[in-house]
Amino acid sequence: MVTILSVEGLGKSFKQTQIIQNISFNVRRGEIMAILGPNGAGKSTTIRNIMGIMYPDEGTINFHNYAAGEIPRNKIGYLPEERGLYKNVKVMDMILYLAELKDYPIKKARERALEYLAKLGLEGKEKVSVEELSKGMGQKVQFIGSIIHEPELLILDEPFSGLDPVSQEVFKNEIKDLASKGTAILLSSHQMNMVEEVCDRLFMIHRGQKVIDGTLEDVKNQYANFKCTIRGKNDISELERLTHVNRVEQKGDVSVVYLSPDVVVPLWLRQLPETLDIQELAIDRISLHEIFIDVASDKHVENEGSVMNA
CATH class of the missing domain: 3.30.70 (Alpha-Beta Plaits)
Known part of the structure; x- marks a missing residue:
């Protein structure tokens, strides 16, 4: 498969504290890769470096042949953990605004928005203000905003947060569908059951360093x-x-x-x-949830290292 995103030797410190060290991984076209780790492990720092929100002290980030500072933003979709919709703006206007930021044709964006609103159970909500939506509905609108411009790389930070089980299932299926159409997806979540159902590969950070990197099957064979x-x-x-x-x-x-x-x-x-x-x-x-707990609490310290993909 074609590599869409390549991260090599990433390192970042704040004052005297090393947050991430020597982080390297690839995300391929049509692949869903989970980036996992306990709170404070360095996941968000890694994602923010990829997005250009902050810059690494060491290492390189490449999207196709573009370096981190040159990555065309219309090629990347991002659903941040911290939600950021304008509350007094109507749903359709919000989505079209996000599409316009990515230089995506407005007519096509409107058609895609109506299609996704219907798919995600928000049909008829296009003229409702964002502040009138429930937390779960707002999450759906922001998800639509992150994919409206047909990105090649989609980064999802806690996408299932605030969703009921039915909506989680809808999101899960939509994420799989996007991957089947060629979108490369980097997903961060603490909901291990959803990660286990959705993701092809796992990359786990603990104390700022890589501890697991491999397919779900590889990880199961080594740890489960x-x-x-x-x-x-x-x-x-x-x-x-x-x-x-x-x-x-x-x-x-x-x-x-x-x-x-x-x-x-x-x-x-x-x-x-x-x-x-x-x-x-x-x-x-044992489940991926149990593996996560064991690795994060050093119960598997004798196996600590990497499950490398062939």
């Missing part, structure tokens, strides 16, 4: 060990004595047994003692 959830009245010590068990968490009659990376699941299941009370049993890999 199997876990076994058992419903039944069992003594936790009996479960802890089983082979290939890293740890056991128990709440009421539900025990979650976290297994070591070298476990062979069919063999492990066969050696479960008959004395166990098993009303229900399920085997799956």
Whole structure:
């Protein structure tokens, strides 16, 4: 796939504090890449450097053959975490204003705006003032504003914030559709379930440095060990004595047994003692949410490094 955005060796400090160090990644055409990390990890600093809101102390940012200071703004769409719509402006006027800032034809922008308003459940709202909209509706309008000019690169910072589950599903499908049409998407979110459903690749920053870089499958293979959830009245010590068990968490009659990376699941299941009370049993890999928590809290420090894409 064609590389749309290339970030190499990015570094940024404020006074004596290094915020990000040696950050490098690529975003390709038609790819959805998540940039993840706990609060204060350096995600927003990285995005602001890409957008030219601030400038790095070290490293380079290239969009196609353009350097960071030369990137044509009509090629990039940006949905910031901090929302910034003018409250006393009508919805359609707001969208057309954003399109005009990107030198996009107004007639075409109006047609696209009406199409997206209908798709996102805002049909008939084009003459309503932004201040009359709910938080979720305002989020939808700002999303439309970020894509109205058909950008090649779309940067979404917490796009699912403030949305109900139905609207989140609509956003998720729309983001996937944009990628299928060739838009390169860089997405930052703390909602790991949505990231897991939407994104092709993951890039995680911790304490300003890269700790994960790879496809979702790569990350799962390295970090997502199997876990076994058992419903039944069992003594936790009996479960802890089983082979290939890293740890056991128990709440009421539900025990979650976290297994070591070298476990062979069919063999492990066969050696479960008959004395166990098993009303229900399920085997799956730990979720991206759990991986995020483990890496952010250094539980996986022995694996810390990168999952590199081939």
